[in-house]
Amino acid sequence: MNRMYCDTALETHIPTPFGPSTCDMSEPYDRGLVEDYGRWREFAPGMWAWILHKFTGWVLIGYLFTHIAVLSTALDGGATYTATIQGLEALFVVRVMEIGLLAVAVFHILNGIRLLMIDLGIGLERQAASFYISLIITALIVIASVPTFLGEVGV
Amino acid sequence: MSTEHTSPEPEESTTVSDDTVTIRVFRYQPEKEDDAEPYYEEFAVPRVDGITVLDALMWARDHEDGTLTFRHSCRQGVCGSDAMFVNGRQRLCCTTQISDLAEPVQIDPLPHQGVLKDLVVDMDHFYDQMHAVDPFFDPDELPDDPLEEQRQSPENREHIKLSTRCIWCGACMSSCNIAAGDNQYLGPASINKAYRFIKDEREGEQRRDERIEQMADDHAVWRCQTQFSCTEVCPKDIPLTEHIQTLKRDAAKRDLSLW
Ligand code: SF4
Ligand code: FES
Numbered sequence: 001m002n003r004m005y006c007d008t009a010l011e012t013h014i015p016t017p018f019g020p021s022t023c024d025m026s027e028p029y030d031r032g033l034v035e036d037y038g039r040w041r042e043f044a045p046g047m048w049a050w051i052l053h054k055f056t057g058w059v060l061i062g063y064l065f066t067h068i069a070v071l072s073t074a075l076d077g078g079a080t081y082t083a084t085i086q087g088l089e090a091l092f093v094v095r096v097m098e099i100g101l102l103a104v105a106v107f108h109i110l111n112g113i114r115l116l117m118i119d120l121g122i123g124l125e126r127q128a129a130s131f132y133i134s135l136i137i138t139a140l141i142v143i144a145s146v147p148t149f150l151g152e153v154g155v
Numbered sequence: 156m157s158t159e160h161t162s163p164e165p166e167e168s169t170t171v172s173d174d175t176v177t178i179r180v181f182r183y184q185p186e187k188e189d190d191a192e193p194y195y196e197e198f199a200v201p202r203v204d205g206i207t208v209l210d211a212l213m214w215a216r217d218h219e220d221g222t223l224t225f226r227h228s229c230r231q232g233v234c235g236s237d238a239m240f241v242n243g244r245q246r247l248c249c250t251t252q253i254s255d256l257a258e259p260v261q262i263d264p265l266p267h268q269g270v271l272k273d274l275v276v277d278m279d280h281f282y283d284q285m286h287a288v289d290p291f292f293d294p295d296e297l298p299d300d301p302l303e304e305q306r307q308s309p310e311n312r313e314h315i316k317l318s319t320r321c322i323w324c325g326a327c328m329s330s331c332n333i334a335a336g337d338n339q340y341l342g343p344a345s346i347n348k349a350y351r352f353i354k355d356e357r358e359g360e361q362r363r364d365e366r367i368e369q370m371a372d373d374h375a376v377w378r379c380q381t382q383f384s385c386t387e388v389c390p391k392d393i394p395l396t397e398h399i400q401t402l403k404r405d406a407a408k409r410d411l412s413l414w
Contacts, residue, residue, distance in 0.1 A: 045383075
């Protein structure tokens with residue numbers, strides 16, 4: 001930390017309540033980034049919505065690339081593509097990741113609608129409630145999808 | 156490195172007692188050459204009916220440690236000088252009842268600002284951003300007769316009512332993590348100030364366009380990510396995010412065209 005003193009202030013000790021405050025005592029103490037990240041527990045719903053929206057956005061972008069990679073196996077002919085898909089879908093972990101992808105996509109869509117409403121100036125007083133509702137609907141859809149995704153693994 | 160200093164009277168710290176309130180206060184004393192690292196100090200303050208966080212701080216200063224430093228003036232939520240980070244949230248100490256808080260009550264200086272001493276933060280940046288939007292009435296034309304009133308319709312007054320309530324406490328700016336990451340961002344309070352004049356029907360078209368022009372900047376309304384933290388902490392209940400969103404739409408409409 002910086003403990004530099006302003007020479008004149010030290011010498012004269014003139015109280016300057018309205019003067020340049022940084023020079024009166026010392027350099028201000030910078031509490032650094034710890035105070036930002038250490039405070040996640042205090043984040044308000046709007047902040048969580050923002051964090052989740054960014055996170056799901058990046059996941060969707062990442063998925064887009066794997067999606068293109070898988071689709072491009074079709075360039076080698078239908079048989080390669082079918083084999084790739086069958087190979088992937090036979091893996092339990094892929095099924096679980098698909099559920100995750102669904103969760104991410106559904107939340108991103110619902111919160112996207114929420115943000116659209118906020119941009120249009122609609123329902124700003126209920127932004128926290130609409131975030132919670134987005135979460136609940138996402139959870140319901142994801143739970144309902146589990147039988148479909150995990151139904152016939154390895155069949 | 157933090158040192159725990161306890162108050163002179165050895166009071167069981169962090170335990171909730173009926174006749175005292177424990178406050179845990181951030182201390183930073185740069186004038187102590189040898190030990191200028193910040194630490195927390197606890198004070199046991201007599202519990203009286205209706206005691207506010209500011210009352211507790213003043214009691215601690217007046218009875219325990221005269222060097223405890225914090226800003227305050229009006230003690231009634233008017234001057235905006237005692238916004239602090241109380242139990243994990245930006246609040247005005249003078250309008251916050253201890254009885255509404257979990258104990259021990261932890262009091263830190265406003266986050267995202269440099270600390271000058273104890274609970275006193277450097278507000279220069281906040282004031283700079285406020286002044287950047289010319290926070291004063293500046294009409295296109297003044298009446299010829301200086302004594303002539305510049306009337307405002309009651310509807311218009313009602314429309315800008317909430318935005319006029321700002322007391323420059325800086326709580327909103329401190330709560331905004333976008334402002335924390337972008338020093339050029341004007342911040343909620345100054346955008347609200349711009350809103351107050353943009354929506355004032357008396358200023359005139361030219362001045363309004365200039366103001367909207369300023370708002371249509373990367374570091375003005377477009378920086379807001381609608382996290383609503385400012386709206387949540389504003390002690391004057393100003394719908395800050397709503398005002399920012401309104402100005403976003405005004406800014407977008409400004410250069411909206413079909414082609
Ligand atoms: S808008 Fe609210 S929180 Fe921000 S400075 Fe004004 S009164 Fe304080
Ligand atoms: S002392 Fe003036 S607002 Fe709290």
